[in-house]
Amino acid sequence: MLACEAGIVIREMLDDAGGRMAASTDKGDFGFGEADPQTLADLAAEKCIINGLARAFPGLTVVGEEGLATSDSGAEDVVDEGSGPTTLKFIPTLFEDGMVPADLLDTSIQLEDVCVWVDPLDGTQEFVDGNFERVTVLIGITVRGKPVAGAILQPFVQSGSAAGGKGRLLWGGLGLGVWDGGADGIAGATRVRNDPCEGRPVVATSRSHPSPVVAEAAAALKPQQILQLGGAGSKVVMIIEGKLSHWVYPRKGTKRWDTAAPEALLRAVGGFCVDSDGRPYDYSSDCQPRNDEGVIAGSGHVAWEQCVNAYGWQTPLPL
DSSP, X not given: OHHHHHHHHHHHHHXXXXXXXXXXXXXXXXXXXXXXXEOHHHHHHHHHHXXXXXXXXXTOXXXXXXXXXXXXXXXXXXXXXXXXXXXXXXXXXXSSTTOOOGGGOOXXXXXXXXXXXXXXXXXXXHHHHTOGGGOEEEEEEEETTEEEEEEEEXXXXXXXXXXXXXXXXXXXXXXXXXXXXXXXXXXXXXXXXXXXXXXXXXXXXXXXXXXXXXXXXXHHTOOSEEEEEOOHHHHHHHHHHTXXXXXXXXXXXXXXXXXXHHHHHHHHTTOEEEOTTSOOOOOOTXXXXXXXXXXXXXXXXXXXXXXXXXXXXXSOOOO
């Protein structure tokens, strides 16, 4: 699985750097003049994923955080093997034993309907700071602008089904649920129990990008606890596990590659990931990638109603 291969690249580069890796570049595009670091591991992990997708599915649209999917700068190994299939009848080869998200079984889907969003190393600031358990690899599959399947790898976290130190892999999609494991094949995976955090909310906000706006929005939910945590992917994993009810970040800064895979997995278990007004984002390949209206994610119907009460949302829970 490409997410696991990228995780191996990240861990090997960290080992080669002596266990700590400094940022090689500050992209400075977080949205408020705040740091947005990039390391050599970000670039190498993205190259790994982009190369793998390009070889397997020529012509598939892939958008990655580091830009290697849309530019050959620094990506000498990215391949273009000509035009690929015109429909997605090949999609089941991504999965095993019939475990295919329902939205991907529609053989009328054209290749141009699909976009894969890649964050090769989500939580780069956490990676630089040594908070490795907050780091994830995110790969989200979207069809006609809608997240339908995804994978979140925690390269420095082990689960009971992980083998050979490959990290913990969560994957799934609409109609499929979320599964834990499968780094060595789906046979080793176990379905994640949908046990959302209910009662008074437990809310996560950003560790590295706090603000009064974020604090006010989190407090509006009247939570029993507010945690400042890094990494979009790792916060969503905690929602899926039932350790959090919400992730609240109602300001610009995140991008579609931060939320495509998380939204697919949240929706697979009845959760949500929307903008600050409760509206879903469009993930079409030609959209601008910034989540300028912020991000609010939650575990399900109870979490949604808490947002409706706190923020006055008028929209129904996205299905």
